[in-house]
Amino acid sequence: DAGVIQSPRHEVTEMGQEVTLRCKPISGHNSLFWYRQTMMRGLELLIYFNNNVPIDDSGMPEDRFSAKMPNASFSTLKIQPSEPRDSAVYFCASSTLGGQQETQYFGPGTRLLVL
Amino acid sequence: SQQGEEDPQALSIQEGENATMNCSYKTSINNLQWYRQNSGRGLVHLILIRSNEREKHSGRLRVTLDTSKKSSSLLITASRAADTASYFCAGGTSYGKLTFGQGTILTVHP
Numbered sequence: 001d002a003g004v005i006q007s008p009r010h011e012v013t014e015m016g017q018e019v020t021l022r023c024k025p026i027s028g029h030n031s032l033f034w035y036r037q038t039m040m041r042g043l044e045l046l047i048y049f050n051n052n053v054p055i056d057d058s059g060m061p062e063d064r065f066s067a068k069m070p071n072a073s074f075s076t077l078k079i080q081p082s083e084p085r086d087s088a089v090y091f092c093a094s095s096t097l098g099g100q101q102e103t104q105y106f107g108p109g110t111r112l113l114v115l
Numbered sequence: 116s117q118q119g120e121e122d123p124q125a126l127s128i129q130e131g132e133n134a135t136m137n138c139s140y141k142t143s144i145n146n147l148q149w150y151r152q153n154s155g156r157g158l159v160h161l162i163l164i165r166s167n168e169r170e171k172h173s174g175r176l177r178v179t180l181d182t183s184k185k186s187s188s189l190l191i192t193a194s195r196a197a198d199t200a201s202y203f204c205a206g207g208t209s210y211g212k213l214t215f216g217q218g219t220i221l222t223v224h225p
Contacts, residue, residue, distance in 0.1 A: 004157075031211050033212075033213075042215065042216070042217045042218065043158075043203065043215040043218075045212065045213070045214065045215075048211070048212060050210075050211070055210065055212075056210075056212060091157055091158070093157075093158075095211055102145075102146060102148075102163070102207055102211050103148065103160040103163055104158075104160065104211075104213060105160070106150075106157035106158040106159070107157055108156060108157050109156075109157050
């Protein structure tokens, strides 16, 4: 299995620019999660989808953040406009909701630096 | 807010010793999971214990859960240098949502 795939792995951008992070979940998984990890705030859940439908976006920090899941094999997290405080590692994870094991499988992360 | 609070925040031991990490949580959970993160990498699932279970083993890992105290512990026996990583507990709901703690940084010296 390829595991959860995220791209890009590293992104450096300037304040005000649009940033798009991409995620391909494990085939057959029906739940997808976006997390943000920083030293100050730890690992925060931003949003999660079940069967491509957003279930809980209460962790999305503000309107500058948006996420979509147009199909079962692809999701994007967009930040527009980006700010330096958005610098963090963004993880995507997928799982099979309703199975015996609700474990999540994490991608390698996208390390974002906003200058 | 973080569901789990790990204790200690950092732990340094010698190879061969046992490592114990504790986690407390605040709200009702369906299960409690432990994950490991190597520096610069994604999280890897280690073990899951359900709310109706009290103890679970997997290889060198032993997890306990006390729902009355809203706490869990992770024991790694006979630690190895390769166990050096950050360890996170996460409370899981029946909807699959996980809320992670701040983590414990474990360093195992050869």
